[in-house]
Amino acid sequence: MATRQHSILTIDGVAALLDALRRRGYRVIGPTVRDQAIVYDDITSLADLPRGWTDEQGAGRYRLARRDDDAVFGFAVGPHSWKKFLHSPAQRLWRTERSADGVRIIAEPVSAKPLAFVGVRSCELHAIAIQDRVLLEGAYPDQHYRARREAAFLVAVNCTEPGGTCFCASMNTGPKALGGYDLALTEIAAEGERRFAVDVGSAAGSGLLAELPHRAATPGETAAAEAAIAGATGRMGRAMPDADEVPALLRRNLDHPRWEEVADRCLTCGNCTMVCPTCFCTTVEDVASLDGSASEHVQHWDSCFTMDFSYLHGGSVRASPRSRYRQWMTHKLSTWWDQFGTSGCVGCGRCISWCPVGIDITEEVAAIRGSDSAARGREG
Amino acid sequence: MAAASARRPRLAVWKFASCDGCQLSLLDCEDELLMVAERIEIAYFPEAARRMLPGPYDLSLVEGSITTPADAERIQRVRRQSRRLVTIGACATAGGIQALRNFADIREYAAAVYPYPEYLETLATSTPISAHVPVDFELRGCPIDKGQLLEVIKAFLADRKPAVPGHSVCIDCKRRGNVCVMVASGTPCLGPVTHTGCGAICPSYDRGCYGCFGPVAGANTAALAKEFAALGVARRDIARLFQTFNAAAGAFRDEAERHGD
Ligand code: SF4
Ligand code: SF4
Ligand code: SF4
Numbered sequence: 001m002a003t004r005q006h007s008i009l010t011i012d013g014v015a016a017l018l019d020a021l022r023r024r025g026y027r028v029i030g031p032t033v034r035d036q037a038i039v040y041d042d043i044t045s046l047a048d049l050p051r052g053w054t055d056e057q058g059a060g061r062y063r064l065a066r067r068d069d070d071a072v073f074g075f076a077v078g079p080h081s082w083k084k085f086l087h088s089p090a091q092r093l094w095r096t097e098r099s100a101d102g103v104r105i106i107a108e109p110v111s112a113k114p115l116a117f118v119g120v121r122s123c124e125l126h127a128i129a130i131q132d133r134v135l136l137e138g139a140y141p142d143q144h145y146r147a148r149r150e151a152a153f154l155v156a157v158n159c160t161e162p163g164g165t166c167f168c169a170s171m172n173t174g175p176k177a178l179g180g181y182d183l184a185l186t187e188i189a190a191e192g193e194r195r196f197a198v199d200v201g202s203a204a205g206s207g208l209l210a211e212l213p214h215r216a217a218t219p220g221e222t223a224a225a226e227a228a229i230a231g232a233t234g235r236m237g238r239a240m241p242d243a244d245e246v247p248a249l250l251r252r253n254l255d256h257p258r259w260e261e262v263a264d265r266c267l268t269c270g271n272c273t274m275v276c277p278t279c280f281c282t283t284v285e286d287v288a289s290l291d292g293s294a295s296e297h298v299q300h301w302d303s304c305f306t307m308d309f310s311y312l313h314g315g316s317v318r319a320s321p322r323s324r325y326r327q328w329m330t331h332k333l334s335t336w337w338d339q340f341g342t343s344g345c346v347g348c349g350r351c352i353s354w355c356p357v358g359i360d361i362t363e364e365v366a367a368i369r370g371s372d373s374a375a376r377g378r379e380g
Numbered sequence: 381m382a383a384a385s386a387r388r389p390r391l392a393v394w395k396f397a398s399c400d401g402c403q404l405s406l407l408d409c410e411d412e413l414l415m416v417a418e419r420i421e422i423a424y425f426p427e428a429a430r431r432m433l434p435g436p437y438d439l440s441l442v443e444g445s446i447t448t449p450a451d452a453e454r455i456q457r458v459r460r461q462s463r464r465l466v467t468i469g470a471c472a473t474a475g476g477i478q479a480l481r482n483f484a485d486i487r488e489y490a491a492a493v494y495p496y497p498e499y500l501e502t503l504a505t506s507t508p509i510s511a512h513v514p515v516d517f518e519l520r521g522c523p524i525d526k527g528q529l530l531e532v533i534k535a536f537l538a539d540r541k542p543a544v545p546g547h548s549v550c551i552d553c554k555r556r557g558n559v560c561v562m563v564a565s566g567t568p569c570l571g572p573v574t575h576t577g578c579g580a581i582c583p584s585y586d587r588g589c590y591g592c593f594g595p596v597a598g599a600n601t602a603a604l605a606k607e608f609a610a611l612g613v614a615r616r617d618i619a620r621l622f623q624t625f626n627a628a629a630g631a632f633r634d635e636a637e638r639h640g641d
Contacts, residue, residue, distance in 0.1 A: 035559040035586065060607070062564045079559050089555040267600045269572035270547065274554030285543060290415045290534055301555055306547040307597050321598065356550075356562045356572050357607045 006197040006217035006225060007209060009185070014072065014196060015046045016212045017155070017183075021116040024208075026153055029085060030118035031078070036064050040080040043118060050075060057164040057237070057349065060358025072194060073119060073187050076163025077348050081277035082117055082124055086148050087131060093144075093284065095296040110147035118155045120181065122174030123166075123346040125156060127277035129180055133340050134280050153204060156181035160188075160228040164237035165349030167362055171243055173346040175232040177201075183209060186225035197225035238362045240347060241369055247343075249368060249375055250334040254326070258367045263322035265357055270303035272351035272359070273328060278344050281309070304328050329361060389438035389537070392424035394458050396444025396451050397478055397506060401523040402469035403427050403443050409526050416530075419537055435461030439536050445471040445506045447478060452503070452512060459513035466532055467509045470522035470625040474594050477522075479506040479628035483636075506628070517542060521577045522592040522625035528577060548572055548596050549589050553580035561588055568608045568621060573599035573631065594626035601635035615639050 009017065021028050022044075030043040031050050038050045054075045056063045067074050092108045120128075132149065135142040159166075159175035168174030177184045182205030185196040197217050200206045217225075240246065273279040283302035288295040302309055305324050310317035318324045336344030345361070352360045369375045393403050407428055409416065416422075423433040440462035446452050459465055467473050475482065481489060482505045490497035509515055519532055519542075528544055535542035549571035553560070561567040561583050569588035571580065577593040595601070601622065608618050619639035622632040 036564040037559040039557070039559060060563055061566075062560075064564070079564075080557065084557060089557070264600075265603050267572035267603055268548070268598060269550040271550050271554060271560065271572070274551065285545075287531075288534055288538070290412060290419060290530070290537070292538065301551075303547070303551060306545075306551065308546055319598075321600065354560055354563050356560065356569070357603055 006186075006199065006222050007214045008217045008221055009196040009198055009212060009214050011046070011072070011194050011196075013212050013214055014185075017208070018043060018045060018118065020208055020211050021118075021153065025114060026116035027113050028116045028118060029082075031073075031075070033064065037062060038064065038075050038078040040078070040082065040084065040117075040119075046072075049073075049119075054161060055163060057353045058358070059165065059352050059360045059363075060355050062353050069189065070194065071161070071187060071189070073157045073185070074161045076159070076161060076166055077121055077124065077350060079275055079350070079354055081275065081348075081350065082120065082128060083131060083277050083280075085115055085117070086128065086152070087135065087142070087145055087280060089301045091144050091299045093297050093299050096294060098293045108144070110144050112147075114151035114153070115148060116153040116155065118157075120154050120156045120177075121159055121348075122156065122177040123168040123171075123348040124277055125154070125177055125180040126173040126346040127348065128154075130278045130340070130342055130344065130346070131280055133342070134278075153208075154181045154183075154201075156184035156201070158184060158186040158225075158229050159232045160186065162232045162236045163349060163353070165352040165360075166236045166347065167238040167240050167349060168347035169233045169236050170239040170241075171343065171345060171347035175236075176229045181205070186228060188221060188224045188228055190221060190224065195221065197221060238349065238352070238360070240345075240362050241366050242375065243343075245375065246365055247334040247337050249365070249372055250330045252374070253368050253372060254330070256368050256371070258364065258371075259322045259326045261367075262325050262359060262364055263320065265359055266321050266325050267357060268305045268321045268324055269356065270305035271354050271356060272361075273303040273305060274301060275350040275354045276332075276345075277348060277350070278332075278346065279303070283308070304331070329364060332361070333365070388419060388421040390423040390433070390436075391420045392435065392437040392440045392458075392462065393422075393427065394424075394440060394442045394444075395427070396442065396455065396472065396509070397447040398444030398469065398471040398476065400427060400443070402472075402521075403441070405468075405524050405526045405529055406441070409530060412530055416533060420533070436463065437461055438463045439533075440465045442467045442472050442509050443469055445475045445478060445508060446503070446512055447481075447506045448502050450501070455509060455512050464516045464536060465509075465513065466517045466519060466536075467515050468519045468524050468529065470520060470592065470594060471506075472509045473518045473520050473629075474626045475506040475508050475628035477625050477627065480623060481506055482628050483623075508628075519544070520575055520593045525577050525579070545576055546597055547576050549574045549576055549578070549580050549583070549593070552576050552578075553583045556580055556584060558583050561586060562607075562611075566611050568611060568613050568618075570604070570621060573601050573604050590624060591622070591632065592625055594629045595631040599631040601631045602638070605635050605639065616641070 135145045156177040181201040184199040307316045332344040570591035571589035574591045575593040619636045622636040
C-alpha cells in the first residue's frame with residue numbers, strides 16, 4: 001500500500017483535538033484509568049488520558065502497570081468496548097400509559113448528543129462495522145444505534161503496543177486502521193517528545209484537522225510510524241491458528257470431545273459475551289406499575305450463556321454448558337460467516353483476558369485442530 | 381380493570397427463623413407501599429400492623445427457615461391457609477446462615493451460647509420452607525431486593541409469572557460497566573456462580589461477590605474453586621467463601637464439603 005502523506009500533531013495538538021471536538025458539541029469519550037484498569041469514559045482534557053500507563057494481559061488476568069515512558073496510547077484494549085456507548089447495555093424502547101381514553105404507546109426518542117470516540121483501535125473499527133451489519137442492515141434497523149452511530153466521530157489510534165491476548169494480526173483486523181475512521185493517529189517518540197502521525201479518513205476529519213496546529217510529517221516520522229505498527233504485528237500475544245480454515249474446521253467437529261472438556265472449566269457466567277465488541281444479543285424486560293396504569297419496555301444486553309436465553313415452553317434448549325460454549329464459539333468463528341458474511345471475532349482478546357477462569361478461544365481452536373485429521377493433513 | 385368494589389386480595393407475612401431483614405424490605409418500599417396497600421389488604425403482618433385478621437390468605441410471604449419442631453408444624457398451618465405461598469430470602473429459600481448447624485453438632489453450639497441449653501427445643505438442622513411444604517415461588521437474597529419483591533407482588537396481582545431473571549451476577553456486573561475484581565485485582569468473587577438479584581453491588585465497590593442470592597442454576601462451583609486456589613486462596617478459606625447465607629444450598633454446600641478438612 002502506498003504510504004499516505006501524514007500530518008504531525010504534538011501533544012498540544014492532541015489537547016487541541018479534544019477541545020475542538022467538545023466545541024463542536026461532541027460528548028468526548030476515550031481511555032482513562034479507573035478501578036485498576038484502562039476503561040472508556042468521558043474525557044475532559046489530556047490529563048484524563050492514561051499517559052504513562054499500560055496493561056499486562058493474559059488468560060483471565062489483567063494488570064494495570066506503569067510504563068517507563070510517557071506514551072499516551074501505550075496499552076491494548078481493556079474491559080470496555082465502544083458498544084457500551086453505541087449499543088447501550090440498557091435502552092428503553094417504548095412505554096405505555098393507560099388513561100380513560102385507552103392505552104397510549106410512546107416510543108423512546110433517540111439520543112441527541114453526538115459522540116466522539118478517541119482511541120478506537122483497528123480491531124474495534126472492525127467490530128463496529130460488524131455491529132453496523134447486524135444492527136442496521138437487517139429488516140428492522142435499530143433506531144437508537146443508528147442515531148448514535150451516524151453522528152459519531154471516530155479518532156482511531158494505530159496499535160503500537162499489542163497486549164498479551166491480542167490476535168488481530170491473524171484475523172486480518174489490525175493492528176493498522178485501514179478505514180472507517182475520521183482521523184487516525186500513530187504515536188511515535190522523537191527528540192524526547194510524543195508525536196502523533198495523523199491520517200485523514202473523512203471530510204469531517206479533514207475539516208477538524210484544519211483547525212488544529214499541525215505540520216507535514218518528515219519522511220523519517222512517516223517511516224517511524226509505519227515501523228511502530230509493523231513492530232506491533234510481530235508482538236501479538238496470541239494467534240488464531242489457520243484462521244481461514246476455522247469455519248470449516250468447527251463445522252465438521254461439532255461432536256469433538258474438546259467441547260466437553262471446555263465445559264468442565266466454563267462457568268457459563270457470560271463474561272466473554274459481555275466484553276466481546278461484536279456480541280449483540282439482547283433481551284427486553286417489561287416493567288409494569290403496580291396499578292397497571294403504565295409500563296416500560298427496556299432492552300438489556302443478554303448472553304447465550306444464560307439458561308433464560310434459550311428458554312422455550314418447557315425448558316432451555318441449550319441446557320448443558322457444553323452446548324452453550326459450543327454455540328458461542330461456533331457462532332463467533334463459523335456460523336457468523338453464514339449469517340453475516342464475516343467472522344464474528346476480530347481478535348481483540350477481551351474474552352480471553354476477562355474470562356474469570358482464563359478460557360482461551362485460540363487455544364480451544366488449536367485443540368480441536370490438533371486432532372482433526374483434515375487440518376493435520378494440510379500441514380503435512 | 382377490576383371494579384374498585386372487588387375484594388382486595390389478602391396478604392400475610394410470616395416469620396420463621398430469620399433476622400426480619402426481608403420483611404423490612406416490604407416496609408422499605410416507601411414510595412410504593414401505599415399503592416401496595418391500596419391494591420392488597422394487608423391482613424396479617426405482625427411486624428407492621430397491630431390488626432391481625434384470620435385466614436385464609438391469597439398471598440403469603442414467608443421469611444425464615446425451619447429450625448424447631450413447633451415451626452415445622454406451624455408452616456403446615458400457614459400453607460393450608462394460603463392460596464399462594466412465596467418464600468422470601470436466603471433463610472426461607474435455602475436455610476440461611478443458621479444452616480451452618482447442619483454441618484456441626486447443634487448441642488455443642490447450644491452449650492456454647494446458652495447458659496441453660498436444656499430449655500431449648502430445636503432441630504438438628506435448619507431447612508428451607510420447600511423441604512416442608514409446596515412453594516409457589518422462591519425469591520432469593522440476603523436480604524431480598526425490594527424491586528424483585530414488588531415484581532412478585534405485581535405478577536401476583538396480574539396473575540402472571542414473576543419476571544425474575546436467573547442469570548449470573550457477572551451479567552449485571554458487566555452491564556454496569558464494572559472492572560472485574562477477579563481479573564484485574566485477583567480478588568476471589570462468587571459472581572460467576574451466583575444468582576442475580578442485587579445488581580452486582582459488591583463488585584461495584586471493589587469487593588468480591590459474597591453469594592447472597594445463592595447458586596445460579598448449573599453453578600460450576602468446582603471450576604471456580606479451582607481458580608480461587610490458583611489465586612492463592614487457602615483451602616479452608618475456599619470452604620468459608622461458600623459457607624455463608626446459602627451454606628446449605630446444593631452447589632455451595634457441595635463445594636464447601638469438597639474443601640472440608
Ligand atoms: S468462557 Fe469464560 S467468560 Fe465465557 S462463560 Fe465460560 S467461564 Fe464465563
Ligand atoms: S470473540 Fe473474543 S477475541 Fe473475538 S472479538 Fe469477541 S472478545 Fe474479541
Ligand atoms: S467482579 Fe465478580 S461478578 Fe463482576 S464480572 Fe468479575 S467475577 Fe463476575
